[in-house]
Every structure is written in structure tokens, then in C-alpha cells.
Amino acid sequence: MRKKYALVGTGGRAEFFYGAIASQFSQYGELVAFCDQNMTRQHYANTLLQEKYHHPAIATYAAKDFDKMVDEQNPDIVIVTSVDRTHHTYIIRALELGCDVITEKPITIDVEKAKLIEAAVKQTGKEVRVAFNYRYAPHNTKVKELIQAKTIGEIYSVHFEWALDTTHGADYFRRWHRDKNNSGGLLVHKSTHHFDLVNFWLDTTPEKVYAAGGLRFYGKENAEDRGIEQFYQRAHDNPHAEHDPFALHLAKNPHLKKMYLDAEHEDGYQRDQSVFGDGISIEDTLAVIVHYKNKALLTYSLNAYLPWEGFSVVFNGSKGRIELSVKERSYINSGGEKSDEGEAEALRLTVMPMFAPSYDVPIQLGEGGHGGGDQVLLADLFGAPVIDPFKRAATHTDGIQSIMTGIAGNQSLKSGLPVSITNLYER
Numbered sequence: 001m002r003k004k005y006a007l008v009g010t011g012g013r014a015e016f017f018y019g020a021i022a023s024q025f026s027q028y029g030e031l032v033a034f035c036d037q038n039m040t041r042q043h044y045a046n047t048l049l050q051e052k053y054h055h056p057a058i059a060t061y062a063a064k065d066f067d068k069m070v071d072e073q074n075p076d077i078v079i080v081t082s083v084d085r086t087h088h089t090y091i092i093r094a095l096e097l098g099c100d101v102i103t104e105k106p107i108t109i110d111v112e113k114a115k116l117i118e119a120a121v122k123q124t125g126k127e128v129r130v131a132f133n134y135r136y137a138p139h140n141t142k143v144k145e146l147i148q149a150k151t152i153g154e155i156y157s158v159h160f161e162w163a164l165d166t167t168h169g170a171d172y173f174r175r176w177h178r179d180k181n182n183s184g185g186l187l188v189h190k191s192t193h194h195f196d197l198v199n200f201w202l203d204t205t206p207e208k209v210y211a212a213g214g215l216r217f218y219g220k221e222n223a224e225d226r227g228i229e230q231f232y233q234r235a236h237d238n239p240h241a242e243h244d245p246f247a248l249h250l251a252k253n254p255h256l257k258k259m260y261l262d263a264e265h266e267d268g269y270q271r272d273q274s275v276f277g278d279g280i281s282i283e284d285t286l287a288v289i290v291h292y293k294n295k296a297l298l299t300y301s302l303n304a305y306l307p308w309e310g311f312s313v314v315f316n317g318s319k320g321r322i323e324l325s326v327k328e329r330s331y332i333n334s335g336g337e338k339s340d341e342g343e344a345e346a347l348r349l350t351v352m353p354m355f356a357p358s359y360d361v362p363i364q365l366g367e368g369g370h371g372g373g374d375q376v377l378l379a380d381l382f383g384a385p386v387i388d389p390f391k392r393a394a395t396h397t398d399g400i401q402s403i404m405t406g407i408a409g410n411q412s413l414k415s416g417l418p419v420s421i422t423n424l425y426e427r
Contacts, residue, residue, distance in 0.1 A: 002027070002028060002029055003028065003029045003030070003076040003077055004029070004030050004032045004074065004075045004077070005018075005029055005032065005076070005078075005079055006031075006032055006033040006035065006069055006070065006073055006075035006079070006099075007031070007034055007078070007079040007081065008034075008035040008036065008063070008066065008078060008079070008081070008082055008090045009036060009080060009081040009086075009090075010034050010038070010041045010042050010044075010045040010081075011036075011041065011081065011082075011259070012259070012333045013081045013333070014045060014079075015045070015048060016374070017079050017081065017102070017131075017378075018034075018045065018079075019052070020378040020381075020382055021382055022049055022053040022055040023055075025378065025379075026055075028382055028383055028384065029382050031049070031058050032058055032059065032074075032075055033058055033069050033073045033075065034058060034059070034060045034061070035060070035061045035062070035065070036060075036062075036063060036082075037063040037266075038263050038266045038267050038269075039060065039062065039266065040262060040265075040266055041260075041263045042060040043060070044258045044259055044262075044263070046060065047258075059072070059073060066093060067093070067097065070094065070097045071097075075099055076099065076100065077099060077100045077101065077102055078094035078100075079101075079102045079103075080101060080104060081103075081104045083176055084106055084108070084109050084177075084182060084183045084188075085181060085182050085183070087104075087107060087108050087109075087113075088116055091103055091107070091117055091120070092116055092117060095123075095124040095126045095128070096120065096124060099126065100126050100127040100128070100129075101126070101127070101128045101129070102128075102381055103129070103130055103131065104131050105130055105131060105189075105192050105193060105196075105402070106184065106188050106189055106192040106399065106403045106406075107128070107130050107399030107402075107403060108399075108403065109182075109184035109189075109403070109407075110184065110407060111407060111424060111425055114403065114404075114407075114425075117396060118397075118400060121396050127396075128395065128396035128399070129381065129393060129394065130394040130395070130396065130398060130399035131377065132196050132377075132392075132398070132399075132402075133370055133373055133374050134194075134196070134197055134370065134373065135196070135200055135373075135377075135392040135394065136370070136373035136376040136377040136392055137370040137371045137372075137373030138363050138365055138366065139324060139326060139347050139349055139363050139371060140197060140201075140373070141373075141390055142349060143201055143313075143322065143324055143349070144200060144390050145390065146351065146361070147201055147315065147322070150319075151319070151351060152315060152316075152319045152320040152321060152322055152352075152353070153317045153318030153319035154317055154318045155201075155202055155315050155316070155317045156296060156297070156316055156317060156318065157296060157297045157298070157299070157315075157316045158198060158202070158296065158298045158299070158313065158314065158315055158316075159298075159299045159314045159316075160194060160198065160298060160300045160311065160312075160313045161300075161301050161312050161313070162194055162302045162303075162311045163303060163309060163310055163311065164190070164302070164303065164304040164305070164306065164309060165306050165307060165308055165330050166245070166246065166305055166306070167331070167332060168309055168331060168332070169284070169304030169305055169306065170218070170275050170304070170305065171333055172189070172190070172282070172304060173218045173219075173273075173280055173282075174248055174271065174272055174273050174274075174275055175271055176269070177189055178273070178279065178280045178282055179279070180410075184410065185281075185282040185283055185406070185410060186283060186284070186286065186302060186304065187283070187286060187288070187406035187407075187410055188403050188407060188410065191286075191300070191302055192399075192402045192403050192406055194302075194311075195290075195300075195402045195403075195405040196394065196401075196402035198292075198298055199401055199402060200392070200398075201315075202294060202296055203294075204293050204294040204296065205292065205293050205421075206290050206292055206404060206405045206408070206421050207290075207291045207292055207420070207422065208290070208291040208408075208418050208419065208420050208421065209288060209289070209290050209291075209405055209408035209409050209412055209418065209419050209421065210288070210289045210417075210418040210419070211286065211287065211408075211409035211410070211412040212286075212287050212412075212416075213283045213285050213286035213287055214283050214285060214413075215282070215283055216284055216285040217284050217285070218275045218280055218284050218304070218305065219276065219277075219278075219280045220276055220278050222276075223276040228276065231276060231277065232274050232277075233274060233277055234272050234273050235247040235248055235249055235273075235274065236249070236261065236270075246274075246275045246276070247272070247274070248271070248332065250272050256271065259271075284304040284305060285302075285303055285304075286300075286301065286302045286303075287300070287301045288300040288302075288405070290405055308327060309327070309328045309330040310326045310327040311324075311326055311328075312324065312325045312326070319353060319354050320351065320353040320354045321351075321352040322349070322350070322351055322352070323349070323350045324347070324348070324349045325346075325348050326346075327345045327346040327347070329345050347363060347371075349361040349363055380393055404425060405421070407424065408421050408424055
């Protein structure tokens with residue numbers, strides 16, 4: 001039986017999901033409704049459905065009419081791709097109304113909301129899936145396979161460096177993510193992917209976190225310290241933005257214009273704010289140490305203004321070392337080049353046994369984002385059920401465990417002290 005899907009939040013990430021259902025997975029599922037606070041954006045989503053995917057327009061509902069949508073359309077599954085701080089609202093209400101949920105990461109942004117989600121799952125018996133596409137990237141799955149096979153024995157420590165460049169990294173400082181009240185900061189919004197990978201790779205959960213960092217590159221004060229004298233609030237129609245390499249010009253991108261610029265009159269949301277403006281409350285430079293329940297240690301860094309995009313991760317074990325280096329093609333979120341998102345341009349996976357020669361492990365990449373991992377995730381979410389030996393499907397528990405590292409990191413940034421996740425979650 002085909003499942004019925006409704007989607008709430010028709011911004012930049014939504015098309016990843018509704019486009020897949022409307023095309024390659026239409027035999028398994030049916031789109032029945034969009035829900036958003038912005039009707040213009042919903043109408044544009046319907047235009048894309050019709051013109052790009054040759055799919056009939058579907059019903060649209062204002063955010064305040066979420067219950068009405070579920071009652072009238074009777075979806076089996078609600079897909080949540082709204083602003084992070086609202087995820088819990090739609091997840092919990094969908095569960096209460098009898099729907100399962102697929103949510104974009106992060107599952108939510110603070111402990112209180114996480115507890116409410118966990119309670120709702122227990123009370124309703126319904127399911128929440130978190131769309132962790134990084135688990136499905138072939139290179140990340142291969143690392144899981146190597147660790148699972150004890151290729152380098154027991155893992156004692158992990159060093160993980162993530163680089164966001166001046167295209168993708170800067171984009172978090174133009175949009176709603178720049179307000180930590182909306183996103184939880186990069187330690188929650190972005191790093192949830194990375195902390196989930198470590199939990200997934202090591203089959204463990206975090207126990208204690210220490211973090212340091214701050215806003216070092218973006219923001220008006222930092223720009224002033226570097227001698228910049230001309231500032232602007234947003235790029236659109238502003239001459240000071242014309243030659244700024246960090247400016248996003250919505251009017252020059254038809255997709256972004258229709259999704260955001262033409263929709264501003266409804267909610268006032270500006271997608272093209274200056275990365276060197278006031279009002280940025282998230283960090284761009286972060287270092288984290290994590291202790292895990294299996295006694296492994298993680299040293300992690302995230303920087304959002306670098307000349308390249310990608311990551312390197314090293315695993316040190318009782319029988320040797322694994323090194324993975326990935327350079328990714330950068331992108332602007334919802335910039336109209338969806339097939340390039342997170343696509344691996346160059347990667348190398350090396351195993352270094354303790355008493356034998358090192359060797360590179362071949363990786364078979366697929367088409368699409370994250371080395372083909374996005375398509376594998378979508379098939380897992382919307383296609384025929386399959387048995388996955390790596391158990392990549394992420395539950396609400398996985399989603400909560402992944403954000404707890406970032407939430408504890410945010411607490412540590414404030415206090416300057418290590419934070420116990422057990423104490424943080426159970427107090």
C-alpha cells in the first residue's frame with residue numbers, strides 16, 4: 001500500500017524529500033499536502049512539483065492549520081523540514097495525531113524539547129526517523145564496516161576535523177541559523193551530523209563534553225577589527241554588497257528569488273543578510289573533546305571560513321590506524337544545484353596496520369550528493385524495505401544522542417567547564 005506524506009516547512013531542504021517522493025519513489029508513496037507559515041513559498045513548491053517533477057499540485061495549509069491538514073489529508077507520515085526550533089512542535093503533534101515522522105536534522109535544539117519528543121514517542125508508540133544522510137555516504141559506511149570487522153582492533157581515540165568553506169560555511173551566517181535560538185548553533189545544527197557519525201561508527205554514546213570557541217571571523221566586530229569600514233544589513237539592492245564576495249544576490253538566482261525574495265512580504269524573512277552584520281549569536285570556530293561510554297576519546301574541530309570544504313577523520317586502535325580524507329564540492333543551500341550538494345570531489349581511505357604495510361581501501365561512489373549516499377538514504381526512507389547490515393536508519397534515540405554532544409558543548413562554552421551528559425539530560 002502506498003503511504004501518504006505531508007510535509008511541513010517548504011524552505012531550502014524540503015525539495016530533497018518531496019522531489020524524491022514525486023519522482024523515483026512515487027510507486028511507494030503519495031504526496032498529499034504542504035504546510036508552512038509562508039503561502040508564497042508553498043505555492044512555489046507546488047510550481048516545482050508541477051514543472052520539474054510533472055506531479056499535480058497538492059493541498060496547502062498555513063502553519064496554524066497543521067491539525068486541520070492531518071485531519072483532512074490523513075497522512076501516514078509527516079516530514080518535518082521547518083526551522084530547527086520548531087521541529088519538536090510538529091514532531092510531537094504529528095505523533096499525537098497518529099502519524100509517524102521523518103525529520104531533518106537536528107531532531108531538536110535543547111534538552112527540554114528532546115525530553116518532550118522522547119515522551120511523545122513512548123506515549124504514542126509511533127516512529128520518528130532522523131534523516132542522517134552522512135551515514136549512507138559510501139566512504140562513511142565503509143569506515144563502519146572496517147571498524148565493525150575489528151580491522152584495527154578496539155578504537156581508543158578519534159580525531160575529526162570538519163572544514164566549511166567561504167561558500168557553504170558563510171551561508172549559515174546569512175540566514176536564520178545565525179541566531180542560536182533558532183538553530184542551537186553549529187554544534188547542534190551542523191555538528192549533529194558529525195557527532196552522529198562517531199556514535200554510529202563506534203557504536204557508543206557520549207558521556208562528557210568539553211568545548212571552546214567563539215565567533216572569530218564573521219560578525220561586525222570582527223570585521224571592524226580587520227579594518228573593514230563599509231557595512232550593510234542585507235545584500236539585495238545595496239551597492240555596498242555589489243563587490244562583496246560574501247554577499248548572496250537573490251535577484252540573480254531565479255530559484256532563490258522565487259523561494260525567498262518573492263516571499264518576504266509575508267513573514268519578513270531575509271535570506272541574504274550580511275555575514276559581517278550585527279545579531280549573529282553562533283560560533284564559527286569550535287574545538288571539542290568528548291569522552292564516550294566505551295572509553296574512547298574524540299577531539300573535534302569545526303571552522304566555517306576555510307578555503308576548502310570537507311573533512312578528515314583518524315581512528316587510533318589497538319591494531320593500527322584508519323585515516324579518511326574527503327574533499328567535498330561546496331554549495332549554497334537551495335541554490336538550484338541540488339545534485340552537487342556534498343558531492344565528494346576527492347577522497348582517500350587508508351588502513352595502517354600496526355605491523356604490516358599500509359593500504360588504501362577502494363570506495364565505490366554512486367550518483368548524487370555525498371557520493372551517492374543521499375540516494376541510498378532516500379531509498380531507505382521511501383522505497384521498498386531492505387535489510388541493512390550496518391543499521392543506518394536513525395531513530396529518535398539516535399537523533400537525541402547526536403544533539404546531546406552539541407548541547408553539552410554549548411553549555412561548556414558558557415561555563416568553561418566539562419559537562420556530563422547524564423547530569424544534563426536527567427536533572
